[in-house]
Amino acid sequence: MINLNLMDESQLIAAAQQGDLPAFNQLVLKYQNLAYNVAYRILGDADRAEDATQDAFIKAYKAMGGFRGSDFKPWMLRIVTNTCYDYLRASKRKPTNSLDDELDKGEYNPRFRDPGEGPEKYVERQELSRAIQWGINQLNDHQRAVIVLIDIQGLSYEETAETLGVSLGTVKSRLSRARAKLRDILQAHQELLPEQYRFPHREHSVSIHS
């Protein structure tokens, strides 16, 4: 019996491509937090993120035979983001929640990683997360994906381009628009941000070139 824990990623991928479900599940365990975080930030809803993540892993397992690349992570994230796009399209008919609705939602209670901070710091992080999520929800689908992958998950431009299946130039363009739009949104609602994260005051009256 092969010990799956001792297999490296390429061996697990090779086994999963042969239909070895336990080997694939080892990959799931490795990437599930990343996949769930991406889905959660793109969709802005914990329940739908859970469903999308599960669906994405099922799709990934079925598509393993077609995996030819060397890097599993962007391939996996591509399936996650495409699944999220499907979910966003499906919910397009639903009206957008207002800020009050969004902030008052009792179900908005994700569990954060605990770095051993105190309760005050934890509450502060919750406020920050909520404000950022509300801002992300105002972006279009492509802008959400690129800003989540690069600025939240820390992927490189190249990895993001591979994940989204677009050129580097498209990534740069979408990213800059997403950042600028999010900046304008958060500037207009600075009261949502914790004190220390608020934007610097403008010292001079200037015209904005963009």
Added chain:
Amino acid sequence: MKQTFSISDELLSAYIDRQIGEAELQRVEKALAAEPAVRHRFETLQATVNLLNNTPDVVAPRAFVLSESQVLAAGGTIRGAAKRSSFWQKWLPRMMPAATAIIAVLFFFSLKMTPSTLPTLSQQQPAPAMTTEKDNAQEANVENIETEAVAMSAEEQAPMVADEVVDEATTNTAAQPKAALIERNVTAPQEEVSATAEPASKTAQTEKVLPKSAQPQAIDASAPTETTNIEAANNELLPPAAPPSPAHSSTLTWLLGVLLILFIFLTWRITLRRPRPE
């Protein structure tokens, strides 16, 4: 003369990530030094990126490892398990509703045979035969009712015939059903004739003569009284009604009921709660 710079947000964004060439880098830095508006845009953009970089990670609410049933339900295959499961995966969701329907039919059919209705049914079963015999007896009675002597003669014959039958029953018991059947055909109309001729005075006798099919009794050959013998003879003479045992039928109904609930639950689990396919 004051120099103006045309620095876009895209360039500032790329500058934050150091994703620009050397020439553009110098141009942006010059603009930042000279233009407060550009610097403000840069600072707010940088603050936004810092916010995003500080966005806390959320913890996945559960493990997303796949089960065999999830994969197979989504049309995937599993090495080793594919052939074993494919048959059931394919046919079980189709067979379960049919099996549930069959059990439901059986259950409702068994409800028709519940203990409360069983005695009624068993009592009603010989009714057509008795009615026919009664009709025949009544017809015979209509023909013979004119004279009391005939009626009395029939009345006297009834216990006699019954006594003969008792003798027959005590000696042969169930060994000669054919003979008993013949005797019954002979005696039944005469009994009814006597009952019809004098309904008021012969009530007690009639009750003894009337069939008691619902309570079959074993014939006691050594019974000393005539009444017992007559009852025994009547019991022997009754048409053999064979309804299912009430206790047996009740158990069957319960079993079918439990089985029906179980199958409804399994059908719901297998057909309606399958993981969402891709």
